[in-house]
Each structure stands twice: as structure tokens, then as C-alpha cells.
Amino acid sequence: MSSIPQADIPVRVTRAEKIADGIHLYEMRRPDGGDLPAFTAGSHINLRVPNGLMRKYSLCSDPAARDHYCIAVKREDNGRGGSIYLIDNTREGDEWMISAPDNAFALPQRGDNFIFIAGGIGITPFIAMIHALKNDPTKKFRLYYCSRTPEMTAFREELSAPEHMGRVVIHYDGGDPSKALDLWPIVEERKNREHIYCCGPRGLMEAVRDATGHWTPTSIHFEAFSEADARRPDDTPFKVRLASSGATIDVPAGTTILEAMRAAGYDVPSSCESGTCGTCRTRLIAGEADHRDLVLTEAERSSQIMICVSRAKTPELVIDR
Incomplete structure (x- = not known):
């Protein structure tokens, strides 16, 4: 059984900065300077927002670095207030309570080739995955990052570095569905031991699911960055x-x-x-x-x-x- 992990680890915010329109990066460390719990790429933490809400955020720092965690938060004006409170009120030196990392989006031990498909703030788990894979010559990845504009693209400079040339494609659609990323050339053929990971808006994940019907289900992995579509106004008992x-x-x-x-x-x-x-x-x-x-x-x-x-x-x- 997995319930919401207890947010019982105190951390101090040591970096708080805007990295794209509406997106802020937060670095946190233990107040005593000690190591944080180990985590694997794809992990998330639960953060108790000071206004009382509990929110889940993917870790986007290098799993090899135990002295700090990083998360990126997108301001959701139509959300329940957690992201707005964090962005409007968090300053360096603030203290938070977080849970130990948990991972429902882990990379498989037997995978050799990976296709990462991210939409918007769904890029966050892939930053940690790229850190984990970049020094392993036996693992190959391609990242397709869908964003509206360069100004709204988190980690744009990092992902545009020469070391990622040929492995990272940033696709801008300007918010026009007719200019959405063409998935078929990406998923048409599957290499041996290849896996697809997708994190982004519901529409993107559904499009990836529909385009990969010829893949084995165990090779397709999704993570929702927003609250699940489990509750609707017209739901009945x-x-x-x-x-x-x-x-x-x-x-x-x-x-x-x-x-x-x-x-x-x-x-x-x-x-x-x-x-x-x-x-x-x-x-x-x-x-x-x-x-x-x-x-x-x-x-x-x-x-x-x-x-x-x-x-x-x-x-x-x-x-x-």
C-alpha cells in the first residue's frame, strides 16, 4: 500500500529564481548541511506548502548529488493555490517540510534506448534522467520537448548545450494545436529494448498513447504533472x-x-x-x-x-x- 508519504524532512531553500515565464526553480538543502535521502531519476517528493496544501513535485537535480534537491514549479493560476503561494511567497532561507523521495516513473534496468517526450513543466523528471544517463555510454536517449515559446521553456539553455546536440529537440507550437509535434516519425519504429517516457498535459499523453498502439504496453510509461482526471463536476455516486x-x-x-x-x-x-x-x-x-x-x-x-x-x-x- 502506498499512501501520501509523511512530509517530515526539514529543508532550507538555498536558491529561488525564475527560469522561464511562470516557472521558478527552487534548490533545498538540509539545515545541518547533511546528505538528503538518495533518489533515482524520475522520483518525486511531496512538499507541504506553508499554506497547508500538500503538493507533489518531480526532482530535477542530479541523483548523484546528495547535498541538495531541486524542483521547478509552474504558476497555475487556475489551480488550488499551491503553486501561486510558493512562487509569490518563497524566499531564500525559508524552511519547508518534504517527504522522502518516491518513484513511480523509474527507468528500467534492462532499457538501452529511451525516447523522452515532455510537454511544458513535464520536462522536470527528464532533467534528472538526463543527468543519470549522460555518463553511461551503453544508454541512449532522445528528448522531444514541446513548449509554446522560448520564453516559456524551462532549462532551455541547459538543454541547448553542445553536449546535447542531436539528442534534444525543442518544439515550439505557439499554442496552436495544428502545429503540434508530429509523433508518428518518432514512434513508428521501435529499437531493441527501447522505452518511451512521457510527462506533460493530458492531451499530449493521450496522443502518445494513441500513437504507440503497436508498442508493448510495458515499454510505454506516463507520469501526470497535474492532478489526475479523477474528479469531474458531473460525477455521481x-x-x-x-x-x-x-x-x-x-x-x-x-x-x-x-x-x-x-x-x-x-x-x-x-x-x-x-x-x-x-x-x-x-x-x-x-x-x-x-x-x-x-x-x-x-x-x-x-x-x-x-x-x-x-x-x-x-x-x-x-x-x-
Whole structure:
């Protein structure tokens, strides 16, 4: 079972600066100067914002550097206030409470070739991945970074360095969908032991999923940088019946199946809780699901469900729990 890790590690902000329009970089270190917990590329931390909100941010520093972490925060004017508070109020010297790193977007041990596809602030986990791969001659990567304008592109100078020539493509679309990155030439052919990683807006991740139907599901990896599409204004309550015991659980509007099961005392495994990692995959026995994940294929959707985000189109679902 994976719940929200406790934000019990004190850190001090040692760098706070704007790195692109609406995007700020924050470096943090232990107040006593000691090492922070080790992490692997793709990891995130949970940060308790001083206004009380808890937010998840990908680490974008070098995993080999234990003396500090870095995160990049995009100002979300239509969000719930966490990013706005951080950007408007954080100064060097401030103290935060963070969780130990967790990773639902890790690089596989057996992968040799990687295609990274980032949209907007979804670039952050790939910065750590590039750090991790750059000194390993057996690993190859290509990064396709979708952004609106150069001014809105975080890490632009770093990624434009000569060492990344031929491996990094920054694609500007000006916010025009007709100028979006053409994915097909990128994913048409798969090399041996090649994996695709995508982090960005929901539309980009859905486009990557649709373009990679000929890839094996285990070679496609997604991470959502924003809150999962698990709650919608028109959601309605439904019931979930557990086949193993016959118990029935009410799932209110605004609550996920995963949350309702945990509230009822069930120990349910999960990781990303955004419908992108597959940890909470559950067999669907009866009822029609409202699928909101990016993991299941069309063929799998009649018999499986991701309970961290998906809901029901029928009054009741029966699942194998």
C-alpha cells in the first residue's frame, strides 16, 4: 500500500529564481548541511506548502548529488493555490517540510534506448534522467520537448548545450494545436529494448498513447504533472461490490474507488494515483467502468480497471478484491 508519504524532512531553500515565464526553480538543502535521502531519476517528493496544501513535485537535480534537491514549479493560476503561494511567497532561507523521495516513473534496468517526450513543466523528471544517463555510454536517449515559446521553456539553455546536440529537440507550437509535434516519425519504429517516457498535459499523453498502439504496453510509461482526471463536476455516486467477500462500498462523488476502499479499512496498493503507473490495476467482473487512466488498452478495459482514477457508468461495479 502506498499512501501520501509523511512530509517530515526539514529543508532550507538555498536558491529561488525564475527560469522561464511562470516557472521558478527552487534548490533545498538540509539545515545541518547533511546528505538528503538518495533518489533515482524520475522520483518525486511531496512538499507541504506553508499554506497547508500538500503538493507533489518531480526532482530535477542530479541523483548523484546528495547535498541538495531541486524542483521547478509552474504558476497555475487556475489551480488550488499551491503553486501561486510558493512562487509569490518563497524566499531564500525559508524552511519547508518534504517527504522522502518516491518513484513511480523509474527507468528500467534492462532499457538501452529511451525516447523522452515532455510537454511544458513535464520536462522536470527528464532533467534528472538526463543527468543519470549522460555518463553511461551503453544508454541512449532522445528528448522531444514541446513548449509554446522560448520564453516559456524551462532549462532551455541547459538543454541547448553542445553536449546535447542531436539528442534534444525543442518544439515550439505557439499554442496552436495544428502545429503540434508530429509523433508518428518518432514512434513508428521501435529499437531493441527501447522505452518511451512521457510527462506533460493530458492531451499530449493521450496522443502518445494513441500513437504507440503497436508498442508493448510495458515499454510505454506516463507520469501526470497535474492532478489526475479523477474528479469531474458531473460525477455521481455509485457502489463497488467486492467479489471475494460480497461487501459493498459506497463511492461518493468527489471520492475515488481507492479512497473509498481505504476509508472502509482495506489495504489497497497504489503508487502514482494518477492513472499512469498501473499499480492499482484490478480485475473488473461486472458493470461498466468510466475509464480515466492511460494504462489499459481497449482490449483490457472490458475486464480491468484502475481504481485510483476510474469510476462507474453503471450504478454498481463488481471487482476482484
